[in-house]
Amino acid sequence: xxxxxxxxxxxxxxxxxxxxxxxxxxxxxxxxxxxxxxxxxxxxxxxxxxxxxxxxxxxxxxxxxxxxxxxxxxxxxxxxxxxxxxxxxxxxxxxxxxxxxxxxxxxxxxxxxxxxxxxxxxxxxxxxxxxxxxxxxxxxxxxxxxxxxxxxxxxxxxxxxxxxxxxxxxxxxxx
Numbered sequence: 001x002x003x004x005x006x007x008x009x010x011x012x013x014x015x016x017x018x019x020x021x022x023x024x025x026x027x028x029x030x031x032x033x034x035x036x037x038x039x040x041x042x043x044x045x046x047x048x049x050x051x052x053x054x055x056x057x058x059x060x061x062x063x064x065x066x067x068x069x070x071x072x073x074x075x076x077x078x079x080x081x082x083x084x085x086x087x088x089x090x091x092x093x094x095x096x097x098x099x100x101x102x103x104x105x106x107x108x109x110x111x112x113x114x115x116x117x118x119x120x121x122x123x124x125x126x127x128x129x130x131x132x133x134x135x136x137x138x139x140x141x142x143x144x145x146x147x148x149x150x151x152x153x154x155x156x157x158x159x160x161x162x163x164x165x166x167x168x169x170x171x172x173x174x175x
Contacts, residue, residue: 018084018113053072055072073111091156097149109165
């Protein structure tokens with residue numbers, strides 16, 4: 001299998017590549033292991049909790065926690081682990097994560113697939129209804145509830161801030 005974490009960050013001037021790890025509706029978090037080049041079980045979610053959208057990472061990036069940048073792909077479809085989507089960044093939720101006394105940023109990028117007609121008008125994550133924003137924040141809290149982690153939401157930012165973060169954390173030559 002191709003090492004998906006080493007794919008280019010950018011598909012073109014406006015779109016990134018997003019590698020799906022955990023599909024919408026999944027009751028467990030999967031993650032790509034770059035050494036084994038396979039998907040492994042990261043953790044089961046709490047009973048009753050499922051991923052609201054496809055979850056994955058942006059290849060050839062490295063966040064403060066040492067992992068590739070996290071990305072939640074806002075679309076009505078469900079894909080599979082290993083699917084690579086061309087997406088346009090639509091925003092970022094800036095998060096300060098505290099674990100074992102250590103604080104680090106663990107932001108979530110939001111993107112919409114290039115070929116998703118239902119989300120073609122979604123340009124900025126801040127345009128989601130306030131209820132959807134609250135539900136996403138609760139989802140992120142719930143996925144970490146059984147771990148020794150505290151999340152502090154620093155704010156929702158638009159596509160410009162997301163693009164800036166992706167460019168800053170890109171580690172590939174072509175990223």
